Amino acid sequence: MTPAEMEARIVRYGDLKPCRTAFIDAHTPGSDRKENFTIIGGGVSESPDQHVHIAEPHGFNIGAAGQPPHCRNSLHSHRTAEVFFVLSGRWRFFWGRWGDAGEVVLEKGDIINIPTGIFRGFENVGTDYGMIMAILGGDDAGGGVIWAPQVIEEAGAHGLVLGENGRLYDTKKGESLPDGVGPMPVLTEAELDRYPEPAPMEVVGFGVRRYLDMVALAKDRPVKVIGERGIIRDKPGFEVDLVTRSSASDGMHSHDRASVLMPVTGHWRLFWEGGEVSLAPGDTATVPGGLRHGAVPAMSGEAALYHVVGTDDPAGATWRG
Structure with missing residues (x-):
């Protein structure tokens, strides 16, 4: 392999291409300034605007989130693993149906392996733009993102509708669900009851390690x-x-x-x-x-x-x- 061939397999930090409309909370105040990056694999973006740097399947996906201070990623869940390490900044990770079951603050280099099957979110609580790198299990990253019902409802108030096909439609731009495509169903109370609310030390003890x-x-x-x-x-x-x-x-x-x-x-x-x-x-x-x-x-x-x-x-x- 030549150096040029290897260089084609490297995504440089300065060459990362962000997507600012990747997920349903892209217009929701408090979450509308985040940037999402798909580095290796197809990722889980709900927007066709998401740039994929290296599409080659690896059995896992590599992505990143960049956010200014006080910007958060809304409560969601995945069917496969979601691991983050802090590249820069100071980050608060929180979890539970309403995000109040527990939280932990991580610094540069710290890593968190978030248990599957729980709602989680994260927020930059530092004073500067920060970035976290993500590893998602599977080539299809578990089939997408499962949002807490209030996230879908709040997004609708700001013009974004998620179709059952996993794609976003911006009603403020005149977009609407295509014929034959309904809105993404909101989880029922019975389904929500199956999402555990682990105590802080359960999550921290299981999945957090300090750099x-x-x-x-x-x-x-x-x-x-x-x-x-x-x-x-x-x-x-x-x-x-x-x-x-x-x-x-x-x-x-x-x-x-x-x-x-x-x-x-x-x-x-x-x-x-x-x-x-x-x-x-x-x-x-x-x-x-x-x-x-x-x-x-x-x-x-x-x-x-x-x-x-x-x-x-x-x-x-x-x-x-």
């Missing part, structure tokens, strides 16, 4: 963050490792499927039999399966990256299910 704690664990070897033997013991269809300066190796290895490198801090040198490239925080690189490669810090100072690779585990519901 500095993981760095301390990764002194001699990369720490497996999510996996059957991870410090978050879950099998969502992919594994996540944290590699630090002290745990990086200058040897090469390969995987039987594509793997993804996502720097959090520091600049990294990705090398393989054929060349090398540099990666910076916010860049996302996908390495083809079977290609021998390695990654080491390119400069002095703090350096850490998340490494993601798919597994043969089903990408369906995890934890509670």
Whole structure:
């Protein structure tokens, strides 16, 4: 593989193309300034305006959300795993039918594996524009987003209607549901009763790990963050490792499927039999399966990256299910 061919498999932070109309709350005050990014895979956007950077299936999706201070993503649920790590800013994650069952605030590098089958949302509570990177289980990311009923109702008051086909229609632009397409059904009370409201320590204890704690664990070897033997013991269809300066190796290895490198801090040198490239925080690189490669810090100072690779585990519901 030539450096140019590898460069085509890297999405640079500065080249990310946002979608500001990705979801049903795109016009709702408090959520109308967020930007959504689909980096690898088809993602879960409800808008045809969403740009897909790398469409190649990996068994999981990589995306991102960028939001100014006090901007939030409304309450929703997924049928497969949803994992976030903070790239920049300070973020509050909250959950429950009304978003009041619990919350946790995460800082740069912190990671959260949100249990499937619960309503969740997130908000930038920092003072500057912030970004979180997302890993969603499955190639189809579980078939889309399930919204809390009040989110759909409030969106309608601001002109957005979600069709049962999973597409948004903006009535303020004169759009309407096509013939034969009804509105997305709102969950019934009986269906809502099946969504658990876990206590704060259930979610935090299960799925939250702090960056500095993981760095301390990764002194001699990369720490497996999510996996059957991870410090978050879950099998969502992919594994996540944290590699630090002290745990990086200058040897090469390969995987039987594509793997993804996502720097959090520091600049990294990705090398393989054929060349090398540099990666910076916010860049996302996908390495083809079977290609021998390695990654080491390119400069002095703090350096850490998340490494993601798919597994043969089903990408369906995890934890509670």
